[in-house]
Amino acid sequence: MSKLTLKNIAAHFKVSISTVSKAINDSHEISQKLKAKIQKFAQENHYKPNKVAINLRNRSTRNIGVVIPNILNYFFVQVLYGIEQVANNRGYNIISCASNQSIEKEAKTLELLSYGSVDGLIISSVATESQIKNHAEGMKELVDSQIPIAMFDRVTDLIDCDKVIVDDFEAGYKATKYFLDTGCQTIAIVTPIDHTEISRFRTEGYKKALKERNIPFDEKLILPVGIDDDLEFLLSFILNDNQIDGILAFDEITTVKVMTIVKARGYQVPNDISIIGFTNGQLSKYVTPSLTMVSQHGAYIGETVANLLINRLENKEVPEPFETRVVKTSLIVRDSTRKIPMD
Amino acid sequence: MSKLTLKNIAAHFKVSISTVSKAINDSHEISQKLKAKIQKFAQENHYKPNKVAINLRNRSTRNIGVVIPNILNYFFVQVLYGIEQVANNRGYNIISCASNQSIEKEAKTLELLSYGSVDGLIISSVATESQIKNHAEGMKELVDSQIPIAMFDRVTDLIDCDKVIVDDFEAGYKATKYFLDTGCQTIAIVTPIDHTEISRFRTEGYKKALKERNIPFDEKLILPVGIDDDLEFLLSFILNDNQIDGILAFDEITTVKVMTIVKARGYQVPNDISIIGFTNGQLSKYVTPSLTMVSQHGAYIGETVANLLINRLENKEVPEPFETRVVKTSLIVRDSTRKIPMD
DNA sequence: GTGAAAGCGCTAACAT
DNA sequence: ATGTTAGCGCTTTCAC
Numbered sequence: 001m002s003k004l005t006l007k008n009i010a011a012h013f014k015v016s017i018s019t020v021s022k023a024i025n026d027s028h029e030i031s032q033k034l035k036a037k038i039q040k041f042a043q044e045n046h047y048k049p050n051k052v053a054i055n056l057r058n059r060s061t062r063n064i065g066v067v068i069p070n071i072l073n074y075f076f077v078q079v080l081y082g083i084e085q086v087a088n089n090r091g092y093n094i095i096s097c098a099s100n101q102s103i104e105k106e107a108k109t110l111e112l113l114s115y116g117s118v119d120g121l122i123i124s125s126v127a128t129e130s131q132i133k134n135h136a137e138g139m140k141e142l143v144d145s146q147i148p149i150a151m152f153d154r155v156t157d158l159i160d161c162d163k164v165i166v167d168d169f170e171a172g173y174k175a176t177k178y179f180l181d182t183g184c185q186t187i188a189i190v191t192p193i194d195h196t197e198i199s200r201f202r203t204e205g206y207k208k209a210l211k212e213r214n215i216p217f218d219e220k221l222i223l224p225v226g227i228d229d230d231l232e233f234l235l236s237f238i239l240n241d242n243q244i245d246g247i248l249a250f251d252e253i254t255t256v257k258v259m260t261i262v263k264a265r266g267y268q269v270p271n272d273i274s275i276i277g278f279t280n281g282q283l284s285k286y287v288t289p290s291l292t293m294v295s296q297h298g299a300y301i302g303e304t305v306a307n308l309l310i311n312r313l314e315n316k317e318v319p320e321p322f323e324t325r326v327v328k329t330s331l332i333v334r335d336s337t338r339k340i341p342m343d
Numbered sequence: 344m345s346k347l348t349l350k351n352i353a354a355h356f357k358v359s360i361s362t363v364s365k366a367i368n369d370s371h372e373i374s375q376k377l378k379a380k381i382q383k384f385a386q387e388n389h390y391k392p393n394k395v396a397i398n399l400r401n402r403s404t405r406n407i408g409v410v411i412p413n414i415l416n417y418f419f420v421q422v423l424y425g426i427e428q429v430a431n432n433r434g435y436n437i438i439s440c441a442s443n444q445s446i447e448k449e450a451k452t453l454e455l456l457s458y459g460s461v462d463g464l465i466i467s468s469v470a471t472e473s474q475i476k477n478h479a480e481g482m483k484e485l486v487d488s489q490i491p492i493a494m495f496d497r498v499t500d501l502i503d504c505d506k507v508i509v510d511d512f513e514a515g516y517k518a519t520k521y522f523l524d525t526g527c528q529t530i531a532i533v534t535p536i537d538h539t540e541i542s543r544f545r546t547e548g549y550k551k552a553l554k555e556r557n558i559p560f561d562e563k564l565i566l567p568v569g570i571d572d573d574l575e576f577l578l579s580f581i582l583n584d585n586q587i588d589g590i591l592a593f594d595e596i597t598t599v600k601v602m603t604i605v606k607a608r609g610y611q612v613p614n615d616i617s618i619i620g621f622t623n624g625q626l627s628k629y630v631t632p633s634l635t636m637v638s639q640h641g642a643y644i645g646e647t648v649a650n651l652l653i654n655r656l657e658n659k660e661v662p663e664p665f666e667t668r669v670v671k672t673s674l675i676v677r678d679s680t681r682k683i684p685m686d
Numbered sequence: 687g688t689g690a691a692a693g694c695g696c697t698a699a700c701a702t
Numbered sequence: 703a704t705g706t707t708a709g710c711g712c713t714t715t716c717a718c
Contacts, residue, residue, distance in 0.1 A: 396711035
């Protein structure tokens with residue numbers, strides 16, 4: 001027995017296909033009696049409309065593709081969640097693909113999705129600043145081929161589209177200022193996303209805060225870590241060579257790992273070394289001491305970017321100018337930083 | 344300008360649609376010259392074959408739907424990764440949906456995917472033992488409507504399909520035995536997945552190990568925790584009321600949280616209280632002390648279940664009997680448990 | 687070497 | 703109240 005289609009049902013009742021279609025869609029054109037019979041039959045035999053056929057006919061899938069660099073990062077999971085909320089509310093479904101930090105995978109995924117599987121795309125690119133130029137060429141093809149795109153977080157000037165970004169400059173500034181205000185002087189940065197704009201903006205904010213206090217910027221305090229690097233090993237150099245009293249880490253897992261390593265080496269957190277991390281996720285609250293984190297409001301970002309994209313999808317005829325929304329971060333203060341001195 | 348189709352191209356060159364189709368697919372039927380012209384034009388104008396149309400024609404999407412309970416759980420991410428590897432190798436794409444612990448969401452997702460978006464489904468159900476019966480009815484409709492299903496980890500007898508499961512009974516037994524062998528006597532269980540078969544099997548294994556040493560099972564040592572519960576609060580009761588010297592936790596995040604809480608209350612890990620957790624993820628190795636974990640070999644499970652499903656998809660005519668594969672766990676011993684005494 | 691026609695499953699404008 | 707037809711974009715068999 002093959003899959004049940006309108007054609008089968010029509011044959012079974014010896015009526016036309018369009019009659020069956022109308023009956024199943026409860027059209028007033030069809031007599032109550034026939035409708036009842038057909039609907040009952042359809043139900044009992046688990047008739048499912050073929051979405052592929054419907055999509056073809058409508059020239060729309062009501063699917064939105066979401067491409068993120070890393071599913072293991074809580075920030076992206078939060079954004080995904082926000083996107084999904086809005087999309088589902090507005091009648092769209094999400095096809096999400098993690099590129100697992102691979103730019104080839106990302107390119108392949110985008111190409112694949114662009115072949116008509118989705119009405120629009122939401123992208124946070126894995127590309128580093130040096131890769132982005134080539135990579136953006138490929139993305140532009142998407143734009144050329146009429147598929148609306150919105151980007152968030154990891155965006156690029158090279159693509160003209162709606163964007164939602166985090167105020168990473170300010171985030172880096174605020175975090176650093178908090179270190180300084182609580183008496184830290186020598187602040188290291190641990191970045192698992194070196195060579196991205198995000199990482200650079202945060203570092204620029206950090207520099208600004210240092211400058212305000214006339215603390216010279218020291219390149220050696222910036223520690224880029226690769227995905228397979230031995231963090232403990234790398235960190236030990238910085239810890240040995242400098243009188244570090246603050247560490248700013250650019251994602252949650254890295255922050256937890258850094259704190260663990262620091263404690264294992266006998267430092268007191270926050271008194272010897274204070275720690276601030278990015279992404280206020282599941283763990284920050286639970287480890288000891290609980291971690292002071294920068295919240296990027298992932299869910300809100302997801303909601304915003306989904307709304308921007310869907311608005312555009314639904315107003316294809318009257319294209320609005322592209323928008324870039326900037327979302328401010330919040331510093332969630334916990335116990336991995338010292339208290340602000342009262343005066 | 345609308346989207347470029349074979350029709351447009353045909354009009355542009357004043358040839359038939361089928362000629363263009365053949366030219367683009369590099370058929371030998373078409374003259375080199377015309378092929379070259381058409382291919383060049385298609386390339387330059389970013390022609391993309393409409394996948395929806397192709398899917399309709401082929402009555403196949405080469406998509407596999409994957410439905411998992413929780414994207415924040417590293418085990419499922421690993422499985423997803425394994426599925427993706429195999430699927431991509433064998434020419435399939437993955438549409439993954441997290442049900443975020445909601446049974447309604449899971450049901451909705453399954454229904455949605457069953458409308459022709461995928462050729463087959465891989466499911467790990469969020470349903471608890473009491474929910475599964477009703478829920479399985481819905482899933483059976485999928486089976487009835489000809490869409491092949493494979494399940495992993497959270498499976499049910501009520502559905503007849505290929506399955507890959509973890510030997511959770513043995514895992515619970517081995518972990519408990521390890522506690523006992525290292526001198527622990529009063530072992531608590533913290534389960535965020537209470538009322539699932541998985542949780543029950545692990546607990547049965549735990550009971551068997553206790554029984555072998557003539558230690559009576561004490562219901563009060565089993566702590567189910569809900570997603571929004573205050574773990575610290577709940578754990579404090581068990582810790583106060585009993586002389587716990589071992590805790591077995593059923594997912595990685597919970598394990599990390601438990602250790603943090605235990606340490607914060609002044610216990611030494613592993614000497615006062617030993618800890619073993621399930622899912623050997625990103626964190627276990629990095630926290631202090633590093634955690635002894637049960638590895639479920641998620642990627643392998645993913646590969647296996649993907650192969651089972653794809654085999655079935657590609658042998659629709661000669662259906663094999665359904666298979667259930669059982670995957671053994673490994674205990675990854677680290678520093679949250681005491682050493683096995685030499686004798 | 688090129689084209690016409692049918693069909694995948696569905697809907698909707700237009701008959702009857 | 704029911705049926706006919708055309709068409710969404712594509713492939714493929716069968717003519718020419």
